[in-house]
Amino acid sequence: MLRAMTLAKGPCKPSRTHFLLTWTWGAPLAPATGRARQCSQQPCTQSHRSNTCLLLCCWMQPSGHPRWTGQVSLPGGTRQSPINIRRRDSVYDPQLPPLRASYSAASCQHVWNTGYLCQVEFDEASEGSGISGGPLENHYRLKQFHFHWGAGDARGSEHAVDDLTFPAELHLVHWNPSRYPSYREAVLGEKGLAVIAVFLQLGAPLQALQQLADVLPEIKHKDAQVALGPFDPSCLLPACRDYWTYAGSLTTPPLSESVTWIVHKQPIEVAPSQLSAFRTLLFSAPGEEEEAMVNNYRPLQPLMDREVRSSFRAPTQSPRERPEQMWQGRRVLQASPSEPHGPRAK
Numbered sequence: 001m002l003r004a005m006t007l008a009k010g011p012c013k014p015s016r017t018h019f020l021l022t023w024t025w026g027a028p029l030a031p032a033t034g035r036a037r038q039c040s041q042q043p044c045t046q047s048h049r050s051n052t053c054l055l056l057c058c059w060m061q062p063s064g065h066p067r068w069t070g071q072v073s074l075p076g077g078t079r080q081s082p083i084n085i086r087r088r089d090s091v092y093d094p095q096l097p098p099l100r101a102s103y104s105a106a107s108c109q110h111v112w113n114t115g116y117l118c119q120v121e122f123d124e125a126s127e128g129s130g131i132s133g134g135p136l137e138n139h140y141r142l143k144q145f146h147f148h149w150g151a152g153d154a155r156g157s158e159h160a161v162d163d164l165t166f167p168a169e170l171h172l173v174h175w176n177p178s179r180y181p182s183y184r185e186a187v188l189g190e191k192g193l194a195v196i197a198v199f200l201q202l203g204a205p206l207q208a209l210q211q212l213a214d215v216l217p218e219i220k221h222k223d224a225q226v227a228l229g230p231f232d233p234s235c236l237l238p239a240c241r242d243y244w245t246y247a248g249s250l251t252t253p254p255l256s257e258s259v260t261w262i263v264h265k266q267p268i269e270v271a272p273s274q275l276s277a278f279r280t281l282l283f284s285a286p287g288e289e290e291e292a293m294v295n296n297y298r299p300l301q302p303l304m305d306r307e308v309r310s311s312f313r314a315p316t317q318s319p320r321e322r323p324e325q326m327w328q329g330r331r332v333l334q335a336s337p338s339e340p341h342g343p344r345a346k
Contacts, residue, residue, distance in 0.1 A: 065298055067116065067283065068253060079257040080301035081248035082158035087314045090244055096311040098241055099134035099262060101196075101234050103142055108229030111215060113281055115222035116252065117296050119146040120212065120231070124183045130174050131194060134262055135245040135309070140174035140194040143183045145233050147171070147200075148251075149278050151294035157199055158251055158297045159263055166267060167275055168200035169297070172233055187250070192258035198238060203269030208235035213277040222285040238266035242312040251298040265312065 107126035112119055122129065122142050130141040149168035150156030157169035174194045175186035186192035211231060218226040242265040249257040281293040 065252075065296070067296075078304055079247050079249055079306060080255065081251050081259065081261060082160075082298060082300055083246070083248065083303050083306075083308075084160040084163060084300050085244050085263065085308055087162055087310075090308040090310045090314065092313045093309040093311070096135060096245070096309060097133045098311070099131060099136075099196075099243060101131045101237060102128065103232050103234050104129035105230035105232035107142070108231040108233075109227070110225045111212060111219060111228045112225030113219040113222055113293075114146075115283055115285070117146045117148060117293070118212075118216065118219070118278060118281060119144050120228060120233075124175065127177075131196065131262075134243065134311070135260055136194055137191070138176065138178040140176050141183075142233070143173050143175050145170060145172040145236070147278060148297040149200075149275065149294065150297070151279070151292070153202060153272075153275070156295070156297060159197055159199075160300060161199075161265075166199040166201050168270075168278070170196075170198040170200060170236060170268075172196040172198075172236075187258060188254070188256050189258055191260060192256075193250075194260045194262065196237070197261060197263040198236065199264070199267035200270050200275065201267040202272050202275065205271035205274060206236075206268060209270055209274050213274045216277045216281060220280065221282055222288075236268065238264050238268050240264075240266040242266065242310070244308050244310050246306055246308045248306075249301075265310075 104122075104126045107123040107129050109121045109123060112121070121144050124141060124143050126141065130139055132139040147168055147170055148156060148158050153167045155165040155167070157166040158171075159169065172195065174196075175183040176189075176192050176194070177186075180186040180189055180192055212228065215226050215228060218224065244261075244263045244265065246261050246263075247257070248259045248261045249255050250259060279292060279294055283291045283293050
């Protein structure tokens with residue numbers, strides 16, 4: 001398992017390779033001392049020519065998170081995630097086949113508090129556990145799944161759809177064993193990862209999620225973990241398998257542009273009490289000042305010249321039809337430094 005490193009305070013700096021390979025998806029470094037600016041949905045200034053300047057512009061200021069610090073090398077920074085998906089601009093691709101998901105419940109190992117999010121780990125050597133079809137050229141194996149959520153119900157998802165956000169978002173992370181010998185190498189490689197994103201909205205309890213919610217008190221603090229399983233994550237997928245897909249990046253360091261994103265159109269419903277259970281987790285370790293684990297999502301990134309494809313033909317909207325009528329999402333307004341996706345929708 002890749003683990004987060006602690007940056008030295010002296011003049012010596014870790015090598016680029018060591019830094020990238022010691023990051024886990026979602027594990028944070030120490031809280032940033034500066035105030036992060038939020039994403040404006042505009043490309044970063046082109047006056048910064050060096051990789052370091054590009055990094056500081058694109059990560060620490062408009063597209064990072066207040067709990068991140070340090071340097072991460074970006075491969076150009078032109079395919080960053082998450083994004084705001086606009087239905088009218090997505091391209092229907094009739095050649096996109098259905099996505100097939102088949103998971104081994106027995107390969108579920110444990111759930112842990114990474115210090116940034118709640119993550120459920122699976123045995124990456126389990127060959128039959130994963131996804132195929134959709135935009136993928138071959139089978140991808142499941143490595144882990146995790147959640148992002150907000151302090152309140154107005155926002156918490158990483159992606160947005162037509163400027164709407166959701167209280168939380170589930171990510172199922174898979175790696176490409178046809179190209180890479182391990183998940184660790186796939187993280188940094190072209191077409192190395194495939195991530196399924198599912199929006200969560202408030203409604204009826206999701207029985208499948210309760211097994212996880214029940215053990216969250218045992219991982220309240222950073223680095224705590226508890227055995228979980230067997231658990232089949234296909235029970236967390238929506239009944240409707242329509243999706244959008246685009247080429248993007250990790251949403252936590254190293255932010256590498258190795259991800260094929262598959263974003264489900266239909267959210268899943270969870271009870272308010274189930275979502276509230278995630279907000280009882282802490283960013284902090286035992287003995288540290290307690291800080292609630294909330295708003296652990298990255299600000300939206302510019303789409304730039306990428307194409308978002310859909311597996312479904314979007315219906316023509318009438319002038320009176322609004323996206324809010326289809327989902328319980330909240331509209332993204334102008335962002336403020338303390339609220340990456342914008343202030344609470346009124």
